[in-house]
Every structure is written in structure tokens, then in C-alpha cells.
Amino acid sequence: MDDKFIRSLRIDWGKISRNSYLKGIPALCKANFLEFQKNITIFVGENGTGKSTLLEAIALAYGFNPEGGTLNYRFSTFDDVSELNQGVTLTKGCRRAASNYFFRAESFFNVASKAEEYRDYTPKEVYYARYGGKSLHEQSHGESFLAYFQSFEEAGLYLMDEPEAALSPQRQLSLFLQISKMADAGSQFILASHSPILLGIPGADIISFDNGELKRCTYEDTESYQVMEMFINHRDVLVGRLLDEP
Numbered sequence: 001m002d003d004k005f006i007r008s009l010r011i012d013w014g015k016i017s018r019n020s021y022l023k024g025i026p027a028l029c030k031a032n033f034l035e036f037q038k039n040i041t042i043f044v045g046e047n048g049t050g051k052s053t054l055l056e057a058i059a060l061a062y063g064f065n066p067e068g069g070t071l072n073y074r075f076s077t078f079d080d081v082s083e084l085n086q087g088v089t090l091t092k093g094c095r096r097a098a099s100n101y102f103f104r105a106e107s108f109f110n111v112a113s114k115a116e117e118y119r120d121y122t123p124k125e126v127y128y129a130r131y132g133g134k135s136l137h138e139q140s141h142g143e144s145f146l147a148y149f150q151s152f153e154e155a156g157l158y159l160m161d162e163p164e165a166a167l168s169p170q171r172q173l174s175l176f177l178q179i180s181k182m183a184d185a186g187s188q189f190i191l192a193s194h195s196p197i198l199l200g201i202p203g204a205d206i207i208s209f210d211n212g213e214l215k216r217c218t219y220e221d222t223e224s225y226q227v228m229e230m231f232i233n234h235r236d237v238l239v240g241r242l243l244d245e246p
Helices: 051-062 083-087 105-121 124-130 141-150 169-184 223-233 235-242
Strands: 006-011 033-035 040-044 088-092 099-104 156-161 188-192 205-208 215-217
Touching (some): 040 051, 040 169, 051 088, 051 156, 051 188, 141 169
Parallel strands (some): 040 188, 040 205
Antiparallel strands (some): 006 033, 006 088, 205 215
């Protein structure tokens, strides 16, 4: 399907505080418009380049809870949200997402706890089918996260901030497959990731935040791929250099 749930975004920097730290992030402060061209968009770049900040702003502008969950989740355990969402305007598609989720690795425990609270208001068979047959807190972080996404069948919108943080390489491959299948069926994904596995999803639109600008790039051009390829194929040389050995 060509119609995205989020087609594009604009940033009005006039709505951001004059002295905001956001204006000191090179890739972000130069960004005014971004079009989502494919059903899978992956933000990539070094730590501190603004990937997660922009993803969070998109999530809040769409209506998600800052700590994650579905659009129905409304709770707060900490207030650490940037003001970027105040300047973000989204252009949405005509379709309505049948399901939705905003995943943040650092706050997934809080989201899981809230899901447990909601369990009393959800049919038992629905709850346990969605979460892999048992309570979220009876599973590892990665198990519960993956089980949740594998339960969806209808086209939806999914924002994920570094989902690989919860997953082993094998489970990353499972998520790789799940994202590919769901995107082919009409779901839209926007991710921030360092994972060479997830970055390798065929057809993904990779947007780099490195070198002070937002720029589309190929899989092989990402530093995540280049560093991993170098480590695997030239491990002894690389380790020797890192440890100052001959």
C-alpha cells in the first residue's frame, strides 16, 4: 500500500525556545521537512545526533504517551521530554491505523507494568494471546516485546526506539522477519536503530543523522554496517589497533 499513516513532517523552529539545546544538534537544527517514502524508515547515526529525539517528537505529535505503549496509554513516571514536538506538524494519510505502538527500550518495564494493570479490563484470552501466553513480567524484556508484535495481524503504525536493546541477535532476526511481513501487509514502521541486522531489512529507507545533516543512505554506507563488517572480517587487526598491540 502506498498511503502512509504518516506521510511527512515539518518542523517550525520558531516554536522552539531560542536557547534550546535542540538548536545545537547539527542534523536536527538544519531539518525543516522530511517525507516518509517507504513503509519502513530507519534513523541511523552516532549517539547524540538526534535520532531518538526526533522519533520521540513524532510520537508525541501523533498522540502517543511519552513513555510508550499504544495510543490508549496515559501515565507518567518521569518527565524528560524535549520540546521538539511543539514545533512538529505531521501530515497524515487517509487510512486509519488498526493498531499502533510506540516502543522505548528504557521505559518498556514501565509500559509492561501498566499493561499488567490494564489486564483486569481485557478479556483473559485476548491478553494472554497478545503477550505470548503469559504475563509480561513472567517473561524477559525481549520475549515480551517480541511476543507483543508477533500478535498483530492488521496494518498499523509502529514507532520503535532502539528495539535491538531488548533482543539477542537471533531475536533481532525474528523481529527483522516480523517487520518485513507487517510492512508488506501495509503497516508503517519508523525506527531509530544501531543494529546492522535491522538496518539490513530489504527496502528500508535509511536516513543518516551523521555529518550534521539528515541524508538518505545505503545500508553499506552506515557506520553500523562498516564497523561490524570490519570487526568480523578483520578482528585481529582491529583489536590490535584498539589495544595498541603490534
